[in-house]
Amino acid sequence: MEIFLESNYFKYSLIIVVTLIAAMIITRILRFTMNRFFIRTSQKLNVDHTKFNFLKNAVSFMVFIAAFIVIFIMIPELKALGLTITAGAGVITAILIFASQQAFSNIISGIFIVIFQPFRVNDHIKIGDLFVGYVEDITLRHTVIRNYENRRIVVPNSVISAETIVNSNIVEDKICNFLEIGISYDSDVDKAMEIMRSEAMKHPNFIDNRTEEDKMNKVPPVIVRVINLADWSVNLRAYVWSENSPMGFVMKCDLRKAIKERFEKEGIEIPFPYRTVVFKKDIDNQKE
Incomplete structure (x- = not known):
């Protein structure tokens, strides 16, 4: 018995058992920690946490690979074989990584999405x-x-x-929609701004996003500003709030139609570029 305990076989067996037990403990700790993290993160992302199981299995696989490498290095009789296997595995791993670098890039990016959300x-x-x-x-x-x-x-x-x-939803769903319309230089700017404001406030998707301080200061529910004096139009922008982006899109479509109809009734012109074409022969005829 004493001879067996003092022999290398016992020592090597002890190294193998201790290393494998340590690998199992580390694996369980990592899987437990990752499982809690993925469940918590999946609830925030609204996805099924089982989709990340392969990542936990991959981590477990790498831990046991590391454990076997330690065993091969610590046992002299296996060290030479271990170095050969490690070198061969390194070459194979390099080839696989080079061949599937795009796939690895997607997985790493996916992990970042899970972490940073x-x-x-x-x-x-x-x-x-x-x-x-x-x-x-x-x-x-x-x-x-x-x-x-x-x-x-x-x-x-x-x-x-x-x-x-x-x-559009990372902090809150509310969105300020920019509604831009150009009018001619001959049109009444104040009247056009009031039409845009009144039509926006009548839409069912419009919400009043003013604070109590804004209301006390008599800030209008819809702010309309002149944002540019372009080549052939005075460009107006209305800042119209809605509950979310889809409702804002529908509201902008409806308001473009409603505002155009009001402009036509109120004599507000929506201009388009005019182009004067002069033929060279007409200029020559005028000179004659």
Whole structure:
């Protein structure tokens, strides 16, 4: 018995058992921590936390790989074999990473989305100048967006990470809609501004976003300003609040029609560019 305890077999067996037990404990701790994090994060993102199970399995796999490497290094008889396997695995890993770098990029970007939460399911977002719609699903590889045509756009997470994201719901749903209309220089600017204000306030999707201080200072519910004196028009902008972006879109469409009809009744002209064409032969005839 004493000979067995003093032999290398016992020592090596002890190293293997202790290392594997340590790997199991570390794996359980990591999986428990990640599981709590993913459940909490998934509730905020409105996604199923089981979609991230493969990431927990990948972490467990890496822990046991590290444990086997430690075992091979600590046992002299296996050290040479371990170095050979490690070198071969390193070459294979490098080849796999190079061949699937785009996939890894998407997964890393997906992890960042899970951690930093720039958007959630059902949020209305705009990704750069590329896509606009509602987030329908979030995975570690891609995000599914439902656009206004009810089509699903599958966007790789690496593309999302490289673009600027406009989220209409990240803090609150209310949105200030810019409604811009140009009138001719001959039209009554004050009258046109009042028409835009009154039509906006009559729309059912309009909300009064003024504070009590604004009301005391008699700030109008809809502010209309002259924003530009263009080549052929005086450009007016109305700041109209709505509960959310979809309601704001419908309101802007309705107001464009209503304001145009009021302008026609009130004699406010919406101009378009005039172009005078002069033919060279007409100039020559005038000289003669």
